[in-house]
Amino acid sequence: MNPFDDLVTRATADPGVRGLVLTGSYARGLETIHSDHDVIVVMDEESRGRWETRRSAVLDEIIYTVDGLADTSLLWQRYAFRGARVLLDRLDGRIAELVELQAEPTxxxxxxxxxxxxxxxxxxxxxxxxxxxxxxxxxxxxxxxxxxxxxxxxxxxxxxxxxxxxxxxxxxxxxxxxxxxxxxxxxxxxxxxxxxxxxxxxxxxxxxxxxxxxxxxxxxxxxxxxxx
CATH class of the missing domain: 1.20.120 (Four Helix Bundle (Hemerythrin (Met), subunit A))
Known part of the structure; x- marks a missing residue:
């Protein structure tokens, strides 16, 4: 199993993971042989300690809380959510709403x-x-x-x-x-x-x-x- 599929499997099995969001070149259909997967793992606050941000040549695993995903104050990061794909949303559409909030300025x-x-x-x-x-x-x-x-x-x-x-x-x-x-x-x-x-x-x-x-x-x- 490749690192991306392994991450999706582990996240899906963890009830503390509230959402998964794919960003970067793979989300936009621009991947090449040099591209890595960029995945945001959205945790509930209580489960956050079980996961940590990890970066490698093939996978960036970036940990957010739900409140962190709702915070739009970090301007340079917001374009990452433009064209992002929500892979898992256990909050009945709330993860998708927060991704859109990041990607679309008021x-x-x-x-x-x-x-x-x-x-x-x-x-x-x-x-x-x-x-x-x-x-x-x-x-x-x-x-x-x-x-x-x-x-x-x-x-x-x-x-x-x-x-x-x-x-x-x-x-x-x-x-x-x-x-x-x-x-x-x-x-x-x-x-x-x-x-x-x-x-x-x-x-x-x-x-x-x-x-x-x-x-x-x-x-x-x-x-x-x-x-x-």
Whole structure:
């Protein structure tokens, strides 16, 4: 029996296990010969001591409590639940509900993230524009590269979504399209982040965040003189 099947068998036999959730490449149908299984084992609090998180080249066995699965404060972890598969749910659908809660931000969450990330976008391109103005092209390029995280967070947040892990960016767009002009987003953001500045600002304005841009005053003109 392989380690994944062994885990499923052991978990199913333990009444303290409340749920099993498959994440990662296997959940999304993207597995290769190098992929491991990523499985979240959801325990009741009383049984948690019988299990511990274990990671190997073939299986990551990650222990959560039900309350831990309900905690959405750890933002970087939440995209792991996008496309996840619930293998066991002994709480009459509650495990599936909590997985969806992790994977889908609320409107207020997305709005807050989008505004914060938009401010970061302008900041990075303001730095880059000033460096280009001074002829410091390497520094400018580094700032443009650093803008990628802010750009992707802004774009997906303003669409009410979590920013995908880079590995799953193409999978996300293929399965949950944003539509034009974002179809070639992975290639475009990798090749020329600055080409996205104008279109992201347009998206932000349509989403009601013009005030974030206006707060930069004349500095925004410096950015637009370089990036449109």
């Amino acid at each position: 409107a207020d969450e997305a709005r807050e993230w989008g505004r914060e990330a938009l401010d970061g976008v302008v900041n990075q391109f303001y730095r880059a524009a000033k460096s280009r103005r001074e002829g410091a092209l390497v520094a400018a390029r580094l700032d443009e590269m650093e803008s990628v995280s802010w750009l992707l967070t802004t774009i997906f947040s303003l669409h009410g979504r979590l920013r995908p892990y880079n590995k799953y960016l193409r999978w996300e767009l293929d399965n949950f399209p944003l539509g034009p002009p974002w179809d070639d987003l992975p290639e475009r953001v990798a090749a020329d982040p600055g080409s996205l500045f104008k279109v992201v600002c347009g998206l932000a304005e349509r989403c009601g965040h013009r005030d974030v841009l206006d707060s930069w005053g004349d500095s925004l003109d410096v950015v637009r003189a370089t990036y449109g």
